[in-house]
Amino acid sequence: MAKTRERRPTSFYFLAAFFTLFVLFLYGPMLTIFILSFQGENGGLTFPMNGFSFHWFGNLFERQAVGDFGGSFTRSLKLGLIVMIVTVVVSFMAGLAFRRRFRGDSIIFYLAIASLIVPSILISLGIGLLFNIVEWQPQWFTSALGAHLTWTFPFGLLIMFAVFNRFDPSYEEAARDLGASNWQTIQYVVLPMVGPSLIGVAMFSFTLSYDEFARTLMTAGSLNTLPLEIYGMTTNVTTPVLYALGTVTTGFSFLVIGIALGSVLLMRRRKGQKA
Amino acid sequence: MAFDTSKRSSYFLITPMAAIFAIFLVIPLLTIVIVSFWDYDEYRILPDFILDNYSYLLGSSVTWKIYLNTLKYAALTWVFTLSIGFTVAYFLAFHVRSLTWQIVLFMLCTIPFWTSNIIRMISWIPFLGRNGLLNSALLNLGIVDQPLEFLLFSDFAVVLADVHLYTLFMVVPIFNSMMRIDRSLIEAARDAGASGFETLRSVIVPLSKPGIAIGSIFVITVVMGDFITVRLMSGGQSASVGLQISNEIGLLQYPAAAASAVVLLITVLLIVVGLLRLVDIRKEL
Numbered sequence A: 001m002a003k004t005r006e007r008r009p010t011s012f013y014f015l016a017a018f019f020t021l022f023v024l025f026l027y028g029p030m031l032t033i034f035i036l037s038f039q040g041e042n043g044g045l046t047f048p049m050n051g052f053s054f055h056w057f058g059n060l061f062e063r064q065a066v067g068d069f070g071g072s073f074t075r076s077l078k079l080g081l082i083v084m085i086v087t088v089v090v091s092f093m094a095g096l097a098f099r100r101r102f103r104g105d106s107i108i109f110y111l112a113i114a115s116l117i118v119p120s121i122l123i124s125l126g127i128g129l130l131f132n133i134v135e136w137q138p139q140w141f142t143s144a145l146g147a148h149l150t151w152t153f154p155f156g157l158l159i160m161f162a163v164f165n166r167f168d169p170s171y172e173e174a175a176r177d178l179g180a181s182n183w184q185t186i187q188y189v190v191l192p193m194v195g196p197s198l199i200g201v202a203m204f205s206f207t208l209s210y211d212e213f214a215r216t217l218m219t220a221g222s223l224n225t226l227p228l229e230i231y232g233m234t235t236n237v238t239t240p241v242l243y244a245l246g247t248v249t250t251g252f253s254f255l256v257i258g259i260a261l262g263s264v265l266l267m268r269r270r271k272g273q274k275a
Numbered sequence B: 001m002a003f004d005t006s007k008r009s010s011y012f013l014i015t016p017m018a019a020i021f022a023i024f025l026v027i028p029l030l031t032i033v034i035v036s037f038w039d040y041d042e043y044r045i046l047p048d049f050i051l052d053n054y055s056y057l058l059g060s061s062v063t064w065k066i067y068l069n070t071l072k073y074a075a076l077t078w079v080f081t082l083s084i085g086f087t088v089a090y091f092l093a094f095h096v097r098s099l100t101w102q103i104v105l106f107m108l109c110t111i112p113f114w115t116s117n118i119i120r121m122i123s124w125i126p127f128l129g130r131n132g133l134l135n136s137a138l139l140n141l142g143i144v145d146q147p148l149e150f151l152l153f154s155d156f157a158v159v160l161a162d163v164h165l166y167t168l169f170m171v172v173p174i175f176n177s178m179m180r181i182d183r184s185l186i187e188a189a190r191d192a193g194a195s196g197f198e199t200l201r202s203v204i205v206p207l208s209k210p211g212i213a214i215g216s217i218f219v220i221t222v223v224m225g226d227f228i229t230v231r232l233m234s235g236g237q238s239a240s241v242g243l244q245i246s247n248e249i250g251l252l253q254y255p256a257a258a259a260s261a262v263v264l265l266i267t268v269l270l271i272v273v274g275l276l277r278l279v280d281i282r283k284e285l
Helices: A010-036 A055-060 A069-097 A105-117 A120-133 A140-165 A170-177 A182-211 A226-236 A241-274 B007-035 B052-059 B061-095 B099-114 B117-122 B133-140 B155-179 B183-191 B196-225 B228-234 B241-250 B254-276
Strands: none
Touching (some): A010 A241, A010 B099, A055 A241, A069 A182, A069 A226, A105 B007, A105 B196, A105 B254, A120 A140, A120 B254, A226 A241, A241 B099, B007 B254, B061 B099, B061 B155, B155 B196
């Protein structure tokens, strides 16, 4: 970084304006449905606002009115949490394994890349067909869980690669020289150092699972997850209750992001105090 | 190596991931390939070895039209996400000077990614609809006499939604590549008399190529397999390969869907292999 501030070139202002427009483009539409979800009771799907009410939020929680919002939300939440825990643990283990070459390592690596680029609907179709043929009942906590893991593992593994590529093994050597066991080395040296990245993996995997639609389509069985429920609503609900649902789930996603960022900051601060 | 040096621990550590990939990725894909040769009637799928699914699929002019249409979506989305994503990443990496601001603005771009894609698609409706914000604004300003119909439920809406959803996939890897460019190279270029644009063209773009390739792989494969965006944003008036597969699934024509899936997979893999020739992903992590 230059210590003396140069004058900004003209291009900076053009690019800054472009960036601002991009952010508006990202947030603008979401802002409109956020506002419209407070539409009055007689209001429609577009502006103008016909009064202001919480009517549509109330509507959301009446079971008959818009399908099973509560049930599908609970299922998505549980599924997201299971996916999150499994992804964090398994990616961390895989990350440790990949620090050394082993036979078949490139196969696993290419499987992860393949898992990332194979269109989601193919995973859905494949697992659906497999369960169909062996006559297992697809369930959100079996087939859909597996489908989601094929989506979250590659991200988890790639993040672990990035972390361990920059990880200095001399800390572990020091711990071992001081007589720490393998497990103690992981617990007291490795985990605290990679902790913030693991929270990143956790947030990534939870939100990816919580919002996943295509991979759930043929794997969820008879009970809907939230994205399937939302998708169903887009085809047969023509009231602002759709926006209310959007506002609620987006708010929930923001809550998850907030918790994740908060805990990373907390970990940083605690580390800072210890040092 | 600091860790337990026995190879067995590596195998132990990788087993859970390998097992999940085997059961939920490899076997299902093999199942698709096998089923694509099966027969079916209205009620069930019948084990067989026939090529009818493929001959019907590849012999139909509809298939080719759908592929053309899907490629068109992919190409348009790629052009827009790349140009927008590159510009945004360039601004963040080279024009924002403090690291804190870089992180804050970067986070600002990534937050929408953590929310539901379907909700983000729906959120265009009040904006683009016949009575939507954009049409009202254009009418009020006297730019048009009657509402523009092509805004929602059209190819325009599909590409717009794709760009909205996936530009981030370009921003992140390109930004990552740009942040690794040694700043002294830029200074050297400037000292050698290169203008800002020349530096951009002959230093920054070539060194950002890995990021560009990774972003392109992401965007193109996602759009090639997409069906929700096309269904929601085209209002059922357009088709894509993914949508065709999902329709066949809906009609329980699994072997036909499987054959379409195999062809789609081959297409996507060919595109990816082509892009991978430009970059070694594993070096970029």
